[in-house]
Amino acid sequence: MINKDELSLFEKKLEIRFSNKVMTSPARGSNQAEFTKNCMEITSKMAGMIFQCDIRNCYAEYDQMITTILSYDFDLLNFPFNTFNSNSIPRLLSMLMKTFPNTELFIKSIYLAEILSRGSCAKQFCHCEFITIVIHCLQSFLYQNTKTNTNNDQYTENNSFIYHISNADHILILITSLANIFYQIDDAMIKYKDSLLDVLMSYLTFPFSSLLIERIYIVISCMLKYHQYFNLQILTNMLPYFIKFLSMEIHPSQARTLIILQQMINIVPQISYSIITPINLPIITHLGSHSCPDVRVSSISILICSIKKCPADLKSLIYQYLSFNWFLNIWNASQKETQEALAELFYYLIENNHSIAQGAIQSDVVSLLLNTVKNGQFSLSEIIIQNLIRISLLGINEFLIYLLENNFTLILDDYLDLEESEINGFIVRFYFYIFQLYEKGTISVNNLDFDHLREQLFQQKLKNRDLIHKRDLIIAQIDSILEKVD
Known part of the structure; x- marks a missing residue:
């Protein structure tokens, strides 16, 4: 799984944008205490009944208790996941679903299971x-709606019970539970990955509702977070289900398929030979100006990942289809989210080909980015600054000198005054690099306000030891410069 601490600001936002995390609302209802108390009493009673009586004879009791829990308005309450977890309610719900298939209690159990899967009960x-049980339900629903699922026939022959779910809303709830689980942990990957992928891929071959298919994409995307469970062969088998949507007329509901393609490239770069082709590249670059923001962002994310991960020959192919005019046209026609993706792409374009840095300056791309920082939204400005600093640290002197000559340090000055800015660590690295070059006589730092910069750096609340060390060295250099001036 990817280490989130190593992600750039854009990568963190991209994960949030296309994630399936269910946000729980802060408690606003006056009956929070009553709800928490009732949950403790009900879950304790539910767990105790397993040892006191045969579960098959307790349908009415369990039905009433689950109905009581579901009667609360969860938008107004904090859900006490730990209470349900400590009383093994997820395990009990599975027992109820297995014992009472095709009943109202079964349906109520899957609704409660979906709620519990949002938190610590997922494990x-x-x-x-x-x-x-969820896999069997998916197979059963698929068989009922297509009559072509052979896996379900085999399941019918080998098991003493079968689930008959005809309501697509109930299937949606089950799939949402899977998304919640795989978003948080990979505990189920080893045992269930293959069988689950088989049935989910089968759904993608039939015209189910866009909402249902979108939720399946989410489950698959969540599973793809765990790179260690996938190899080239598995991804090659999956690829046809998603590459078919890569077209000029892609529907906004299919935007997540582009993210899945990007995830595949990130996991096994060799698969990019089947994605980054002379046929597909014009489509991918064209989608950067699509009317749907999600399509724009996800298509640009494919380009970013490809430049990061692809073999050299494919990177060269990508550069043939990109230009600074393309960059400027999309930037000027887009909103913040797309511009954030473009700022990230800009870094990787230069990081993999230093020779185009001068062209970026001459084409006014860099001046556009600087002007956007001065006048744009804060989150967009942070991403631009982060990527401009990353480029500066590549050792491209003409790029760094251009930034310094265009008052880049004055821009950074405003951000160092912010206590919790996510880019302050990058700013420390930037100044450390600047003073290294100053010691070598490569650049001048005469335009810096040393006293003010020293105070700003001193006030930074850094946690990373390397950054603290760099900050202290910068301060020592500033003190040395000030002593010489005196």
Whole structure:
């Protein structure tokens, strides 16, 4: 799995944009205390009944207790996940679903399971029969709607019970539970990955509702976060289900398929030979100006990942289809989200080909980025600054000198005054590099306000030891310069 601490600001925002994390609302209802107390009492009773009586004889009792829990308005309450977890309610729900298939209690159990899967109960769902039951339900629903699922026929022959779910909303709830689980943990990947992917891919071959298919994309995308479970062969088998949507007329609901293609390249770069082709590249670059923001961002993310990960021959092919005019046209026609993606792409274009830095300056791309920082939204400005600093640290002197001559340090001055800015660590690295070059006689730092910069750096609340060390060295250099001036 990717280390989130190593992600850039854009990569973190991209993960949030296309994630499936369910946000729980802060408690606003006056009955929060009552709800928490009732949950403790009900879950304790539910767990205790397993040892006191045969679960098959407790349908009415469990139905009433789950109905009571579901009657609350969860938008107004904090859900006490730990209470349900400690009483093994996810495991109990799986037992109820297995014991009472095709009943109202079964349906209520899957609704409660989806709620529990949003929090710390997700892990427990991986270690009981819940996911097995979900897979069987998916197979059954697919068979009922297509009559072509052979896996379900085999399941029917080899098991003493079968689930009959005809309501697509109930299937949607089950798939959402899977997305919640795989978003958080990979505990179920080893045991269930193959069988789950088989049935999910089967759904993609039939015209189910766009909402259902979108939720399946989310599950697959969440599973792809765990790189260690995938190889070239697995991804090659999956690829046809997603590459078919790569077209000039892609529907906004298919934007996530582009993110999945990007994830595949990130996991196994060799698969890029089947994605980054002379046929597909014009489509990918064209989608950068698509009317749907998600399509624009996800198509640019494919280009970013390809330049980062692809073999050299494919990178050369990508550069043939990109130009600074293309960059400027999309930038000027887009909003913040697309511009954030373009700023990230700009870094990787130069990082992999230093020779185009001068062209970026001459084409006014760099001046556009600087002007956007001065006048743009804060989150966009942070991403631009981060990437301009990353380029500066590549050792391209003409690029760095251009930034210094165009008052880049005055821009950084405003951000160093902010206590919690995410880019302050990058700013420290930038100044450390600047003073290294100054010691070598490569650049001048005479335009810096040393006293003010020293105070700003001293006030930084840094946690990274390397950054603290760099900050202290910069301050020492400033002190040395000030002593010479005196």
